[in-house]
Amino acid sequence: MHALDLHFTHQSKASLTFRAPDSSLRTAFWASLILLAGAAPMQAVLPSAPTQAAVMRMFDAWRAPVPPRHLLANIYYVGASGVSSFLITTPEGHILLDTGFDDTVPIIREGVTQLGFKLTDIKIIISSHAHIDHVGGHALMQKLTGARIYASAGDARLLASGGTDDFIPFPRETIVYAPVTVDHVVADGEHVTLGNVTLTAHLTPGHTRGATTWTMDAVVDGALRRIVFFSSTTINAGTRLLHNPLYPEIVREFETTLTRLKALPCDIFFAPHGGQFGMAEKIARLDRDETPNPFIDPDGWRNLVTRAERTFRDQLAAERAAERNSGPDR
Numbered sequence: 001m002h003a004l005d006l007h008f009t010h011q012s013k014a015s016l017t018f019r020a021p022d023s024s025l026r027t028a029f030w031a032s033l034i035l036l037a038g039a040a041p042m043q044a045v046l047p048s049a050p051t052q053a054a055v056m057r058m059f060d061a062w063r064a065p066v067p068p069r070h071l072l073a074n075i076y077y078v079g080a081s082g083v084s085s086f087l088i089t090t091p092e093g094h095i096l097l098d099t100g101f102d103d104t105v106p107i108i109r110e111g112v113t114q115l116g117f118k119l120t121d122i123k124i125i126i127s128s129h130a131h132i133d134h135v136g137g138h139a140l141m142q143k144l145t146g147a148r149i150y151a152s153a154g155d156a157r158l159l160a161s162g163g164t165d166d167f168i169p170f171p172r173e174t175i176v177y178a179p180v181t182v183d184h185v186v187a188d189g190e191h192v193t194l195g196n197v198t199l200t201a202h203l204t205p206g207h208t209r210g211a212t213t214w215t216m217d218a219v220v221d222g223a224l225r226r227i228v229f230f231s232s233t234t235i236n237a238g239t240r241l242l243h244n245p246l247y248p249e250i251v252r253e254f255e256t257t258l259t260r261l262k263a264l265p266c267d268i269f270f271a272p273h274g275g276q277f278g279m280a281e282k283i284a285r286l287d288r289d290e291t292p293n294p295f296i297d298p299d300g301w302r303n304l305v306t307r308a309e310r311t312f313r314d315q316l317a318a319e320r321a322a323e324r325n326s327g328p329d330r
């Protein structure tokens with residue numbers, strides 16, 4: 001099971017189908033939803049937003065400390081069990097991608113030190129997207145390091161609001177975090193350079209309005225590899241694609257994002273949750289000294305994007321069918 005399937009999805013009929021590895025099962029499931037939709041309002045058949053208790057259970061499963069470790073090139077994992085945090089080191093200081101929850105910060109601090117780096121050498125903090133499980137630690141980490149926080153315009157607004165200015169239909173108390181003032185707003189295609197590392201920002205909105213996929217190049221196994229730090233394309237349970245008054249552009253933006261992700265060259269990919277990039281399995285293979293490096297996985301990337309697109313199209317089709325069947329009074 002991939003964390004993509006868990007990420008902000010509720011324990012519902014729909015999350016069961018997201019977990020089904022077999023596409024015919026998935027199709028059959030959505031077909032049954034579409035049939036059901038003829039007899040029931042849309043809310044009854046599409047997943048609804050989770051309760052506070054369900055969200056907290058999911059988050060709590062992600063908070064455990066795990067040992068920090070070198071992944072490849074100058075990239076290290078310093079996150080918790082279920083929320084990623086990547087340290088990208090350079091001779092001129094380091095970049096930190098995602099800070100997890102506020103209580104992930106001590107795990108990151110401990111990990112960075114254990115790896116032999118100085119926390120105060122973190123100069124730039126960037127993020128995959130401005131949800132509590134990835135930027136909840138930003139304010140505290142900035143206080144500890146003095147690093148500058150970079151984010152896209154869409155996520156900068158969400159960060160400034162401490163997570164409240166979001167279209168996510170989750171209970172408010174589960175999504176709020178310490179507000180963050182962004183020091184630098186990154187534009188689409190902007191290069192962020194520190195020392196000998198250059199990361200490129202690719203705006204991939206939909207999961208949040210400012211969701212950002214980052215790319216860089218590094219030599220792995222003797223060749224230059226294209227590395228992608230995926231943002232997220234999960235449609236959180238309860239989020240509607242059609243007629244969403246809080247995010248009217250959501251369908252158009254997801255379409256653009258999927259097109260961009262399909263066109264992105266990728267040899268190696270990482271993601272906000274370990275399960276989304278097969279971290280545990282790849283690390284186990286790395287520990288067996290497998291060659292080529294198990295993180296070189298262009299097929300895994302293509303599969304991730306294919307699954308993301310299928311999930312999007314399935315929900316869009318189900319919502320359209322429900323709308324057709326609910327008649328002109330709706």
Ligand SMILES: [Zn+2]
Pocket residue numbers: 008129131207232
């Ligand atoms: Zn998220």
